[in-house]
Amino acid sequence: MKTHLEYEKPMDIEARSMELIATELPHPLDPENEAVIKRVIHTTADFDYVDNLTFTPGAVAKGVAALRDGCSIVTDTTMAQSGINKRALARLGGRTLNFIADPQVAAEAKARGVTRSAVSMERAAALGEPLIYAIGNAPTALIRLCELVQAGEMTPPALVIGVPVGFVNVVEAKELLLRTEVPSIVARGRKGGSNVAAAICNALLYQAAGARD
């Protein structure tokens, strides 16, 4: 059985998808944030992100500039890390970092009675580099990051992508982030996810590389 559906070129499909998304938007988007919002909708088929994505002033420009400077990206899950275009990131001089699977992180989390996600953020902060933090899963990662920032105990992040998903502590953790001075991109409310975190990173990467958006 052959079908007309198959085997279009992925880049053609992406371009047509972005056109379709543009025609279905409920209202015009801020041009500065448009590429990020459209890529998240492309990843989720969920137009709720048109209005729940929240950008602190200049957040996209700051993220793009950081990536052009070779900034690396820390994620809270291996799934978000897996979704980031590592080739595009490497061309700019950056890499992805993730400490969640480190046995020492697990041991320390258990000993202190905290989450592995929170300890993994401490590990990233201890590198002393300005990093992009992409958090798509664990509100405790985001909360610990906010604490470290507020206490002046870390090099300020270049950008925090705060898009954990879920029903417990998630809304509150995102609002906590928005009350800090850190440049951030946040999916307000319950929605988000590792796929959303990776999509936002990729939208910034393609802008930084001057391609695909």
Added chain:
Amino acid sequence: MKTHLEYEKPMDIEARSMELIATELPHPLDPENEAVIKRVIHTTADFDYVDNLTFTPGAVAKGVAALRDGCSIVTDTTMAQSGINKRALARLGGRTLNFIADPQVAAEAKARGVTRSAVSMERAAALGEPLIYAIGNAPTALIRLCELVQAGEMTPPALVIGVPVGFVNVVEAKELLLRTEVPSIVARGRKGGSNVAAAICNALLYQAAGARD
């Protein structure tokens, strides 16, 4: 700054999340499919999955039985593979498989003018094992799989999780799958994703292992 938000145990948070989801469901769920639907909502915070998730008769029971028999899971993306609880799968004797990053798959796709996703499904089918196929991204993977099944050119899948996301060929690919005889779990419409594919695998795994659901 300390906050009451932080450092709850992940398993407690999950249990509370599942309770919250249960209270917000728009209508009762089929008990057979409830664990899968709730885990997808847990992963997405999107109640659209209550009604768009479609199960062929006995699909959950067939997936659980296959996993108990040591069945492996093929994914169309490394991101879906990354989200599957590989420890739980290994305890049952299964493993995850993914061929998308194989340079030979890329070379063959280029030579034939087809997608890497489609060729990666052919690679899995060529193993001659009954497998669970979890497709969260590429409609062309799903379409190629349907073609191979319809042509009798592969060992029938134990289950197909057909949840690609997007705007081009996605709805049609899912309907194509539902017209086959293959046991399937499908997110009808545009929604889905690698995270949804992994969540469905994990819900089946936890049922197969007799824990967490």
